[in-house]
């Protein structure tokens with residue numbers, strides 16, 4: 072908790088819990104009807120006076136958890152309570168701010184803000200007064216009569232915030248509220264939000280923010296909960312006891328960012344940080360890698376080669392935070408590349424650092440033909456989906472197969488859209504490695520001569 076926070080807890084007393092999740096698990100249904108576990112056994116409590124950030128990779132279940140806590144979807148097992156009462160529908164203590172703003176285009180700013188109050192049956196005169204106050208607070212004074220299309224992205228999201236705070240919720244839930252905005256606008260809005268929170272002006276008692284941006288989480292939150300993926304579990308909880316507004320250059324800030332980087336890049340949660348669930352993780356580690364339990368990181372061969380080149384040029388090793396900073400990448404851009412390099416045995420990560428392996432260096436320094444052959448060997452060995460495609464093609468008489476087979480198999484563990492993305496990634500990697508060719512017109516794979524030697 073920040074030492075300067077207006078929401079400071081009284082020494083020694085633990086603030087009351089607003090929302091609690093106990094043993095919360097959620098599984099969706101995969102397109103083939105099998106269960107798709109997304110969240111597993113989540114316990115968490117959101118207390119008065121705190122900002123909590125939920126951080127995790129894309130697809131780790133952050134939004135699903137937020138929606139379960141908001142009562143928008145029901146957990147498969149376990150429950151959610153609001154001020155001690157189990158909820159069975161929309162959580163009455165929560166207001167939401169969405170990434171997409173979700174404004175109604177045919178309503179003015181004021182009407183959009185009043186809508187939240189209308190839904191709660193607040194009388195008209197009070198609605199107007201409260202809406203104008205919220206609009207003023209959030210810096211949109213003078214734009215009450217404007218329509219969303221007349222506003223910039225940042226101003227639209229201000230309306231989103233006004234609509235959330237106008238109901239004076241116990242908990243304001245924000246799902247990636249800054250990620251549709253340009254960097255400067257996002258930074259500006261974040262600082263204003265921190266200002267309102269610190270000045271105790273925003274009429275909310277707690278904030279839960281979903282983000283994939285590590286620095287954003289460390290800038291805003293009193294606690295960061297890191298979710299692991301497949302299925303999502305709380306992998307670590309990191310308290311952030313720095314005064315606000317926080318300084319990105321502060322060594323303590325950097326050190327926390329590094330720790331979180333380390334947690335997110337730790338291979339699916341190995342190591343001490345996964346202690347509470349280490350038994351599950353280990354059990355999973357013993358199961359063989361399949362295209363479903365070990366998805367391909369969605370990156371191009373060009374991107375991967377670029378990462379290795381940069382690492383080699385920097386002496387073979389670098390801190391992940393420094394690398395992301397210098398390349399002007401967001402965490403989400405960098406992590407899949409890091410994952411791909413690690414999956415293929417071309418780099419390794421330790422804490423928050425990445426180093427190129429001898430195999431990665433060899434590939435980077437070889438001529439193009441040798442480099443391709445080496446790459447083919449690593450991909451056929453370590454990328455489960457590419458390997459599965461080569462194996463399946465080897466077993467057919469004419470060494471060809473339609474993509475439908477692989478899409479059907481992938482749909483056992485992925486949505487239709489994700490299955491397509493996985494297959495497209497495998498097409499990119501396998502074609503570059505000259506393990507197989509792919510004909511777009513016939514949607515058909517053909518094994519390349521010599522590919523089986525890599526199995």
Ligand SMILES: Nc1ncnc2c1ncn2[C@@H]1O[C@H](COP(=O)(O)OP(=O)(O)OP(=O)(O)O)[C@@H](O)[C@H]1O
Pocket residue numbers: 099100107109127128129130131132133134135136283486
């Ligand atoms: N209604 C649904 N039906 C089936 N699967 C779903 C549904 N909603 C989410 N999923 C799946 O659940 C997983 C987690 O999704 P979720 O959106 O919660 O993740 P996230 O961590 O918020 O990801 P991102 O950062 O990309 O938004 C994904 O694999 C997603 O495809």
